Amino acid sequence: MPxxxxxxxxxxxVYTADDVDMVVLPGAEGVMGVLPHHxxxxxxxxxxxxxxxxxxxxEYVAIxxxxxxxxxxxxxxxxxxxxxxxxxxxxxxxxxxxxxLEAIAKAPATADRLDAVASLRRAEIRLxxxxxxxxxxxxxxxx
Numbered sequence: 001m002p003x004x005x006x007x008x009x010x011x012x013x014v015y016t017a018d019d020v021d022m023v024v025l026p027g028a029e030g031v032m033g034v035l036p037h038h039x040x041x042x043x044x045x046x047x048x049x050x051x052x053x054x055x056x057x058x059e060y061v062a063i064x065x066x067x068x069x070x071x072x073x074x075x076x077x078x079x080x081x082x083x084x085x086x087x088x089x090x091x092x093x094x095x096x097x098x099x100x101l102e103a104i105a106k107a108p109a110t111a112d113r114l115d116a117v118a119s120l121r122r123a124e125i126r127l128x129x130x131x132x133x134x135x136x137x138x139x140x141x142x143x
Contacts, residue, residue: 003036004074005052007061007082014082015061017054023075024051025068034070041070045079047121049129060085062129064122081122088130097123 005023007015023034026048045068050061064081100123103116 001036001073002054003034005077006074007050007077007079009066009079009082014079015052015059015084017052020052020054020075022053023077024053025077026050026063027068032068034075037072038070040072041068043068043070045077047118047125049125049132050077050082058132060129060132062088062126064125083126083129085129085132088126090127090130093123093126093130097127 003020004018005020025032028044052059066079069076100120107113
């Protein structure tokens, strides 16, 4: 029995599916894999890449922190920010990355530098996800 997965932000529903085989999440305590019939849990999420496995397909979502509620029949991700790979403007993400690198180089070792490092991490996550567009299934490759 597959999982139902909902990924939401305060602004919108980012992703929904009721045939998910596995979800891999960037948990606050480390990477967290969720399969059907997983024990109930609520956990904080950190910035990172969420991987969704549906049959032979893999989809990726950039997550900017938040929380996850896991139930035996489903997963709800309440993200601060979430973007699917096909929603990310790679050029814009690269510009944000370059801007963060420049800010790091110029910032003294203060909160400004920490903010710049956090911006760099977010930009690199978005770039990684945008470059991992949905991987085709065996059915799609056979066509």
